[in-house]
Amino acid sequence: MKVHVIGTGLIGTSIALALTRVGDEVTLEDPSPTAAALAADLGAGSVARPEHPDVVVVAAPPDVTAKVVELALVTWPLAVVTDVASVKGAILADLVAYGEADLSRYVGSHPMAGKERSGAVAAQADLFEGRTWVVCPATQSAPSAVDLVARLAAATGAAVVQMPAGEHDAAVAAVSHVPQLAASLVAARLRELPDGAIALSGQGIRDVTRIAASDPLLWTQILSGNAAAIAPVIDDLADDLSRVAEALRALLADDDGTGARGVLARAIADGQLGQARIPGKHGSAPTAYAALTVIVPDEPGSLARLFNDMGDAGINLEDLRLEHGVGAKIGLAEVMVLPTVADRLRGVLEEKGWRVHD
Numbered sequence: 001m002k003v004h005v006i007g008t009g010l011i012g013t014s015i016a017l018a019l020t021r022v023g024d025e026v027t028l029e030d031p032s033p034t035a036a037a038l039a040a041d042l043g044a045g046s047v048a049r050p051e052h053p054d055v056v057v058v059a060a061p062p063d064v065t066a067k068v069v070e071l072a073l074v075t076w077p078l079a080v081v082t083d084v085a086s087v088k089g090a091i092l093a094d095l096v097a098y099g100e101a102d103l104s105r106y107v108g109s110h111p112m113a114g115k116e117r118s119g120a121v122a123a124q125a126d127l128f129e130g131r132t133w134v135v136c137p138a139t140q141s142a143p144s145a146v147d148l149v150a151r152l153a154a155a156t157g158a159a160v161v162q163m164p165a166g167e168h169d170a171a172v173a174a175v176s177h178v179p180q181l182a183a184s185l186v187a188a189r190l191r192e193l194p195d196g197a198i199a200l201s202g203q204g205i206r207d208v209t210r211i212a213a214s215d216p217l218l219w220t221q222i223l224s225g226n227a228a229a230i231a232p233v234i235d236d237l238a239d240d241l242s243r244v245a246e247a248l249r250a251l252l253a254d255d256d257g258t259g260a261r262g263v264l265a266r267a268i269a270d271g272q273l274g275q276a277r278i279p280g281k282h283g284s285a286p287t288a289y290a291a292l293t294v295i296v297p298d299e300p301g302s303l304a305r306l307f308n309d310m311g312d313a314g315i316n317l318e319d320l321r322l323e324h325g326v327g328a329k330i331g332l333a334e335v336m337v338l339p340t341v342a343d344r345l346r347g348v349l350e351e352k353g354w355r356v357h358d
């Protein structure tokens with residue numbers, strides 16, 4: 001397939017790397033010549049404007065995406081055009097309003113994988129492997145165009161799902177856009193914390209705030225592009241927060257806050273229920289992995305040795321979290337495995353001299 005990628009930042013370059021790896025002929029374009037050249041240097045394809053691409057992938061910021069898609073549809077009258085912006089309804093509405101282009105060849109899409117970092121330097125060929133990629137056909141999209149975009153997404157290793165743009169926007173409001181706001185707002189509370197307090201940060205705050213490092217300009221565009229779907233989710237969250245604050249104040253009142261503990265317990269229990277619904281790897285049903293924490297010396301080759309010991313025992317590493325020890329030259333590697341092999345893994349690792357905690 002001949003694929004032309006416009007916008008060679010994190011997502012465009014990751015797609016280009018993934019498609020180059022499976023043998024597609026990938027060309028690259030970006031208004032920043034440095035961004036395009038960098039993507040090419042990283043092995044993502046060649047900087048060129050092709051004559052007859054089969055597919056054009058627009059991976060530009062959301063607020064310019066509709067214009068870039070329209071221009072691509074007009075420039076390449078035989079090509080199918082997709083975009084990967086994080087909002088879908090607003091882009092389709094803009095394209096319909098411009099009224100210039102043949103929308104039978106346009107199919108919006110959205111890979112549900114990314115990072116809190118921008119630009120080609122953060123790109124990865126395997127970014128989409130085992131992740132969901134949403135394809136959002138419009139009523140105007142030709143079935144052959146939908147099929148081509150779905151095949152392109154699958155070629156990156158992603159699991160493809162189809163959904164109308166409106167349904168997509170409501171879903172990502174809850175699973176991506178409000179979580180980004182929540183992470184940013186929680187992290188913003190840390191700005192003026194005394195150094196002694198911030199030094200106590202453990203894994204909890206790191207888990208909750210990783211995406212708070214995301215790009216403000218990109219996210220301003222995403223949030224404003226999906227405002228109608230996000231606002232009601234935020235209203236519900238604000239109600240939940242008000243109820244928790246009221247319960248905490250009631251505990252301080254003279255009557256010992258009857259009922260308040262129930263409100264707090266319900267907030268945590270409801271969170272458990274929601275968290276348990278998040279799908280596991282490759283979009284499969286949620287899997288509860290067993291986690292063992294292994295103390296790893298902070299020296300070259302330690303992690304490789306740990307992985308080899310697991311591999312030699314025929315035990316698959318399902319997930320991994322790494323935390324640096326505070327005040328000691330060690331790392332804490334939390335290795336996640338299927339519950340059925342956890343006891344055997346502990347035995348194997350202890351036999352090989354590793355210190356293992358639950």
Ligand SMILES: NC(=O)c1ccc[n+]([C@@H]2O[C@H](COP(=O)([O-])OP(=O)(O)OC[C@H]3O[C@@H](n4cnc5c(N)ncnc54)[C@H](O)[C@@H]3O)[C@@H](O)[C@H]2O)c1
Pocket residue numbers: 006007008009010011012030031032035059060061062064065068084085086087110111112113114115116117118119120218222
């Ligand atoms: N970052 C994520 O986690 C993520 C995940 C899925 C989808 N997306 C979507 O992918 C798109 C790109 O995001 P990113 O994270 O790769 O951003 P990025 O900042 O890393 O890259 C954007 C690239 O677009 C280029 N660009 C700017 N204006 C352009 C224009 N008018 N025409 C063509 N290119 C232009 C920039 O020079 C830059 O190289 C966005 O629409 C975003 O919503 C992002």
Ligand SMILES: O=C(O)C(=O)C[C@]1(C(=O)O)C=C[C@@H](O)C=C1
Pocket residue numbers: 085086111112113114115116175176177211
């Ligand atoms: O892992 C991350 O850094 C992301 O936040 C990726 C994430 C997401 O919310 O899942 C962010 C925005 C994109 O539109 C798609 C994916």
